[in-house]
Amino acid sequence: MRTHFTNKQIKVNNWINEIGFQTEMEKVFGKYCVDIYIPELNWVIELDGFGHWAKKDEKRDNYLYSEFKISYIIHLTDYNKLTKGVLEQIIKMAVERKYGKGEIEKGNSTNKG
Numbered sequence: 029m030r031t032h033f034t035n036k037q038i039k040v041n042n043w044i045n046e047i048g049f050q051t052e053m054e055k056v057f058g059k060y061c062v063d064i065y066i067p068e069l070n071w072v073i074e075l076d077g078f079g080h081w082a083k084k085d086e087k088r089d090n091y092l093y094s095e096f097k098i099s100y101i102i103h104l105t106d107y108n109k110l111t112k113g114v115l116e117q118i119i120k121m122a123v124e125r126k127y128g129k130g131e132i133e134k135g136n137s138t139n140k141g
Contacts, residue, residue, distance in 0.1 A: 036075055036107050037063055043112040044073070047119060057096045060088050069123075070099040075107070100126055 033041070033053055041064050044051050055065035055072075064073040072092060076085070085103070092098040102122060104110060 034075070040064060040073065040075060040104065040110070040115065043115050044119070046112065047116050049119075057092055057098075060091060062092070070097070071122075072098055072101045074101060074103045076103045076105045 037053060041051050041053055044064065044066065049066050049068055052065045052067065053063065055062050062072045063075045065071070066073065074085070089101050092101065100122060102118065104115075104118075
């Protein structure tokens, strides 16, 4: 686990909070630590920069899904083009894909995943 957060992690975390979801940074799940966790949705956001490898990430993701019943993991890779609006669209599309269109509104804890 990091003793400090990266600037990108802080920025993305703040955007998620502004969109309407509470978060936890550097959340530990068993033997893994994730960048950002959204408890209301039971989702993980991973900022896949240096040090992320497909096979290792797949192993971690499978562990999180099976052992901790994480509902969804979003991997963000292209930080240079990422804005709050783009992130909001990514979350909205992921919510609609997982729960159906109109099933959950941002920040609405009545429909957890």
